[in-house]
Amino acid sequence: GNSVTQMEGPVTLSEEAFLTINCTYTATGYPSLFWYVQYPGEGLQLLLKATKADDKGSNKGFEATYRKETTSFHLEKGSVQVSDSAVYFCALIGGGSNYKLTFGKGTLLTVNP
Amino acid sequence: GAGVSQSPSNKVTEKGKDVELRCDPISGHTALYWYRQSLGQGLEFLIYFQGNSAPDKSGLPSDRFSAERTGGSVSTLTIQRTQQEDSAVYLCASSFLAGGRGMDTQYFGPGTRLTVL
Numbered sequence: 001g002n003s004v005t006q007m008e009g010p011v012t013l014s015e016e017a018f019l020t021i022n023c024t025y026t027a028t029g030y031p032s033l034f035w036y037v038q039y040p041g042e043g044l045q046l047l048l049k050a051t052k053a054d055d056k057g058s059n060k061g062f063e064a065t066y067r068k069e070t071t072s073f074h075l076e077k078g079s080v081q082v083s084d085s086a087v088y089f090c091a092l093i094g095g096g097s098n099y100k101l102t103f104g105k106g107t108l109l110t111v112n113p
Numbered sequence: 114g115a116g117v118s119q120s121p122s123n124k125v126t127e128k129g130k131d132v133e134l135r136c137d138p139i140s141g142h143t144a145l146y147w148y149r150q151s152l153g154q155g156l157e158f159l160i161y162f163q164g165n166s167a168p169d170k171s172g173l174p175s176d177r178f179s180a181e182r183t184g185g186s187v188s189t190l191t192i193q194r195t196q197q198e199d200s201a202v203y204l205c206a207s208s209f210l211a212g213g214r215g216m217d218t219q220y221f222g223p224g225t226r227l228t229v230l
Contacts, residue, residue: 032217043223044204089156093217099144100169101206101219103156 002027002097006090006104013080013111021075021107023064023090031094033057033066033073034101038087047075047088080111117222119205125228126195134190134225138207145188146208146219147172147180151201159203162188195229202226 007022025031035047035057048057050066050073057064062077073090090104118137126132138145147159158172162182173179177195182188192199206219 034218036221044206044221046218046220049218091156097169099146099161099163099208099217100158100172101146101148101156102158105155 002031002092002094002100002102004090004092004102004104006088006107008105008107010108010110013109015082015111015113016079017111019075019077019080019084019109021088021090021109023073023075023104025071025073025090025092027071027092027094027102029094030068031092033064034091034093035062035064035073035075036089036091036103038089038106040086044089080109082111082113085109085111117205117207117220119203119222119225121225122223123226123228125230127230128197129194131191131193132195132227134192134203134205134227136188136190136205136207136222138186138188138205139220142207142209142220143185144208144210144217144219145182146206147188147190148204148206149201150204150224154201156204159190192227195227197229200227200229 003026032051034049036044037047048059050057053068055066064075087106089106091101120135145162149157161169177193180190202224204224206221208219
């Protein structure tokens with residue numbers, strides 16, 4: 001079956017630091033890949049997505065590139081802000097199920113001023 | 114509506130009672146999904162609707178859980194004889210279509226936090 005593995009947190013950074021949250025997946029075929037973010041007290045929001053190999057998703061300064069050769073979709077941001085503090089979830093659709101999102105366990109990011 | 118809405122936002126109930134959770138999807142979205150978020154299990158898929166039919170109920174944890182969707186819009190998730198292990202945040206999501214690249218992005222509601230005492 002499908003699975004998503006993301007780096008365990010919590011991750012604590014200072015403002016303006018570089019962020020990487022690793023995500024790897026297992027799925028057959030060509031899944032679509034997503035990063036969702038959950039800010040404190042709020043629901044899940046789509047941050048970015050990529051639907052085919054070598055696609056780069058980007059939003060709000062965050063980027064992730066769909067790497068089929070390494071089955072990875074690592075999230076990066078060059079300079080984090082305090083407002084980026086949230087839980088980040090890597091997820092996929094595909095591999096035999098074209099509607100069911102499979103999520104990683106989430107990574108808590110705290111950015112200190 | 115601007116986004117997916119869910120009600121109530123919080124529900125506290127006693128063990129053994131039945132509860133109903135409601136989801137209003139984004140207008141025009143044909144696909145609707147229920148997920149559950151709990152500390153121990155993370156985010157789990159429960160059920161998927163395409164229109165009013167539910168092709169996949171495989172994620173429902175037990176026969177105490179049921180869901181329906183009427184008019185291709187509003188959905189209700191019902192939990193009968195609630196147990197303490199049902200305590201979680203229940204999330205609803207909708208998408209324009211399912212399975213089509215670019216049109217299958219799921220947009221989530223704020224969730225219903227269920228606490229079973």
